[in-house]
Amino acid sequence: MGIEANSGRWRNRTAQVLEFLNLWDRKHLQPGIDLPSLLRETARKYPQMGSRDRKEWSDGVYQALRAKRYLQDESWERCLAEGLVDRYGNEHPWVIALKSNLGLADQTLDASQRLGHTGFPGAEWVSPRLDQESFFRSQGRAGKAWIRVDAPRWSALLEQLAERSWPEPERVDSKASSSYVTASLPLGLALHTLPAYTDGWFEMQDWSCQALVELFPQQPQGRWLDACAGAGGKTLLLHQAFPGLQWFVTDERESALQELSRRFQKAGWRNYSRAVVDWTEVFTPDLGSFPERFDGVLLDAPCTGSGSWRNQPSNQLGAPVSPESMAEKQAILFGRLWSRLQTGGCMVYATCSAYAAENEGLIQKMLQEHPGAVLEEDRYLDGSARGADVLYAARLRKT
Secondary structure, eight states, X not given: OOTTTTHHHHHHHHHHHHHHHHHHHHXXXXXXXXXXXXXXXXXXXXXXXXXXXXXXXXXHHHHHHHHHTTOTTSOXXXXXXXHHHHHHOTTSHHHHHHHHHTTOTTOOOOHHHHHTTSOOTTGGGBOTTSOXXXXXXXXXXXXXXXXXXXXXXXXXXXHHHHHTTOOOOXXXXXXXXXXXXXXXXXXXXXXXXXXXHHTTSEEEOOHHHHGGGGGSOSSOOSEEEETTOTTSHHHHHHHHHOTTOXXXXXXXXXXXXXXXXXXXXXXXXXXXXXXXXXTTSSSOOOOTTSOSSEEEEEEEOOOOOTTSOTTOGGGXXXXXXXXXXXXXXXXXXXXXXXXTEEEEEEEEEEESOOBGGGTHHHHHHXXXXXXXXXXXXXXXXXXXXGTOOEXXXXXXXEO
């Protein structure tokens, strides 16, 4: 079927995308509004859309938002055209239809090539240890969906994917553990609908998070605290990589720990302890059966999240949160948790930020404030080139 026969399809799709983007302009600053939830709410207005239609619509929304970062003064329609070019090229029928409507039929659109490295919020704060141009450009392009699969279930998972005619995952073997497989798939697949997901054969987790295992000691032992555990994704990873560790988990939100318990139960893990704790509070928390000191502490610190905005393009629009204000909270957390560490024990500090002040800058400050702290290793786990996020991690020993 030719482009002309499909013109109505692309005209309708463009109208649906632009309608949503205008809605986003009006609503995105309201409390409780985020891009995925607003997309779901709006999709219910189009019950006639099939799965292909919904995928095209959401792709258009995300690509327009990505292009808006470096085309701030352009219309949403121009941003949509440029964003789709970056993903599909100038010869895609939707792009051809948009160019015709914009009066640009004879032009080659290339804004991503010319400007894709510009417009990142707080670009001056991004660590010089990163390949900045590669990082900035990657933030304007769709990443991948990353999964962590129980190694014995890998072949059976491939069968389930093949049954749906989905592509085979691109496998990346873990350097730290043979108990699981790290792999990626294209975005947009309903992975949560697979029986393998329901049965707990795999977790959805970015490559950079999985690579955190590489910063742990080769043979960690004893009792470990995950101080800002959230829903427990990294704790589950570390339990799978180092099953001999005894884990204690805390978070300031009871709701997060409830989700953590649900996920741990699904994974068949019950031998852990948890408590609701805000480590920034001045008072000493009552931790019940928790030990006074730990052999290891994971501080996955609250941060700006600037290394994880690749698949959240709306976070790249507008003024960023200052990394200095986040670093103040991170320093408090570090100090409180350092006091809970045994002599000889180690802390693994991590953020999903690309800003130096929250990472190597914060660590250098902590080394000055805590004379017994020795930095053993720190690096950026940079997934920019492979369709993943950026995570910073440091391992420090208490002497």
